[in-house]
Amino acid sequence: MKQASPIPTASGGLPLLGHIVPLLRAPLGFLARLPEDGDLVRVRFGPLSALVVCDPALLDHVLRDDRTFDKGGALYDRSREFFGNGLGTCPHGDHRRQRRLLQPAFHPNRLCAYVPAVTARITETIGSWQDGEVLDVVAVMQELTARITIDTMFSTTPSPDVLNQALGDLNTLLADVTVRTVTPPALDRLPTPRNRRYQQARTRLPRTLHHLVTERRAAGVDHGDLLSMMLTARDPDSGSAEQMLADDEIVDQIVSFFGAGTETAASTLAWALHLLGAHPEIEKRLQAEVDSVLAGRPATHADLPRLELTGRIITETLRLWSPAWFFTRMCTADTRLGQYAVPSGTTILYSQYLLHRQADLYPDPERFDPDRWAPDHPSPPRREAFIPFGGGARKCIANRFATSTTVLALATIAARWRLRPLPGTHVRPAVAAVIRPGGLRMRAVARSATGTGAGPRSVEGDGVELTARG
Numbered sequence: 001m002k003q004a005s006p007i008p009t010a011s012g013g014l015p016l017l018g019h020i021v022p023l024l025r026a027p028l029g030f031l032a033r034l035p036e037d038g039d040l041v042r043v044r045f046g047p048l049s050a051l052v053v054c055d056p057a058l059l060d061h062v063l064r065d066d067r068t069f070d071k072g073g074a075l076y077d078r079s080r081e082f083f084g085n086g087l088g089t090c091p092h093g094d095h096r097r098q099r100r101l102l103q104p105a106f107h108p109n110r111l112c113a114y115v116p117a118v119t120a121r122i123t124e125t126i127g128s129w130q131d132g133e134v135l136d137v138v139a140v141m142q143e144l145t146a147r148i149t150i151d152t153m154f155s156t157t158p159s160p161d162v163l164n165q166a167l168g169d170l171n172t173l174l175a176d177v178t179v180r181t182v183t184p185p186a187l188d189r190l191p192t193p194r195n196r197r198y199q200q201a202r203t204r205l206p207r208t209l210h211h212l213v214t215e216r217r218a219a220g221v222d223h224g225d226l227l228s229m230m231l232t233a234r235d236p237d238s239g240s241a242e243q244m245l246a247d248d249e250i251v252d253q254i255v256s257f258f259g260a261g262t263e264t265a266a267s268t269l270a271w272a273l274h275l276l277g278a279h280p281e282i283e284k285r286l287q288a289e290v291d292s293v294l295a296g297r298p299a300t301h302a303d304l305p306r307l308e309l310t311g312r313i314i315t316e317t318l319r320l321w322s323p324a325w326f327f328t329r330m331c332t333a334d335t336r337l338g339q340y341a342v343p344s345g346t347t348i349l350y351s352q353y354l355l356h357r358q359a360d361l362y363p364d365p366e367r368f369d370p371d372r373w374a375p376d377h378p379s380p381p382r383r384e385a386f387i388p389f390g391g392g393a394r395k396c397i398a399n400r401f402a403t404s405t406t407v408l409a410l411a412t413i414a415a416r417w418r419l420r421p422l423p424g425t426h427v428r429p430a431v432a433a434v435i436r437p438g439g440l441r442m443r444a445v446a447r448s449a450t451g452t453g454a455g456p457r458s459v460e461g462d463g464v465e466l467t468a469r470g
């Protein structure tokens with residue numbers, strides 16, 4: 001075998017501290033510069049170190065070999081504190097069994113069945129907006145996507161107070177988890193208001209979600225959704241009638257799905273609306289598409305292939321502002337990655353932001369250009385260079401569900417409203433477990449008031465597609 005090449009260290013590190021200062025000061029800029037140093041680059045944070053994969057082919061190898069490059073290390077130890085051993089955080093040894101059990105909830109037939117509930121929730125949300133109202137876009141989208149996750153996956157209707165508390169707790173946890181992976185655990189025990197809030201959220205969120213499980217078990221109705229699947233699962237190998245998942249395991253899964261599904265989809269929609277606000281020419285084309293495809297009625301599953309530009313806008317938003325912007329793996333055996341030798345115990349880091357902004361993979365990478373995804377584009381992006389949903393066996397289980405939900409939401413909003421940027425507002429990426437458009441407030445202007453579009457009346461439609469499940 002060829003001799004392994006030495007792994008370059010990222011430039012700009014300091015003795016003892018390593019790269020902790022640029023990482024904490026400007027993490028996105030720091031990541032985006034790493035490919036200049038090599039295709040696999042070592043970074044150091046004080047005593048910790050990780051290898052960052054900067055090349056799509058090497059990353060493909062990492063994502064496909066999920067036994068050698070397993071979930072583990074500081075990020076997952078911290079994430080398991082509140083996601084438990086759910087699908088997104090469990091190690092390879094538990095993963096296949098869990099994924100087999102939960103995958104049917106994302107079968108194409110199920111996705112089609114979720115659409116009426118999704119459309120109903122979107123229509124209800126946008127129906128509550130007032131012409132000229134200023135929206136806190138991220139908060140509105142978070143509530144929308146949280147409700148969609150709960151309506152479709154768990155078929156329950158928590159009160160607004162319960163939902164808001166769950167969302168608040170989720171935000172507290174997600175805001176802290178990334179920082180906690182690089183700070184010493186002793187700091188978590190200090191009685192600061194921030195630590196107290198974190199601890200409270202960590203115990204309260206599972207408790208809130210536990211109620212969902214208890215209520216549904218008591219009701220005993222099979223809704224054919226994710227929660228029903230978990231409540232009725234039996235181990236096919238043992239042939240036993242014993243329930244496969246204990247209530248605590250089900251709560252871990254619910255926290256995982258609620259955590260993974262709410263913030264990511266909400267940020268994608270918020271970024272898309274922000275980008276459209278800044279690109280009125282693309283917004284006009286979007287309006288033309290939704291007016292022609294939907295013609296004033298609610299979107300159905302069958303419309304999705306014809307909402308072609310809407311889909312490309314979501315894809316390009318996911319390229320520029322993948323809400324999930326980095327993940328790690330732990331190397332479980334000595335191995336080779338391309339020309340490099342990687343010892344067991346090494347932390348590997350991959351980043352959507354880093355890969356999606358490389359000029360050799362995406363010409364003019366900072367430009368919002370949905371047409372780079374057009375089917376007849378002469379140089380389409382490389383498959384393995386587009387990883388908003390990760391890849392391999394750990395690829396997002398809900399990638400199709402998330403794509404169709406965000407496309408339906410964007411189309412439904414665009415049919416009825418224009419969201420205008422507020423003059424003088426400065427939108428900046430707010431970086432935590434997901435990247436959100438920080439400070440994004442927009443004015444909702446009814447399209448009927450601008451003299452275009454099918455207008456509010458017709459979007460309410462004839463109700464055929466609006467029957468909520470549950």
Ligand code: HEM
Binds near residue numbers: 328396
């Ligand atoms: C635009 C929206 C979304 C994005 C960008 C996104 C992104 C991702 C990514 C990148 C991963 C892989 C993480 C890794 O490599 O370690 C992942 C996994 C996962 N996502 Fe999503 N996600 C989205 C929406 C959702 C939704 C709506 C749900 C649930 C309803 C969900 C549930 C999950 C779960 C359970 C996993 C773990 C899968 C496994 O390990 O087998 N995601 N997601």
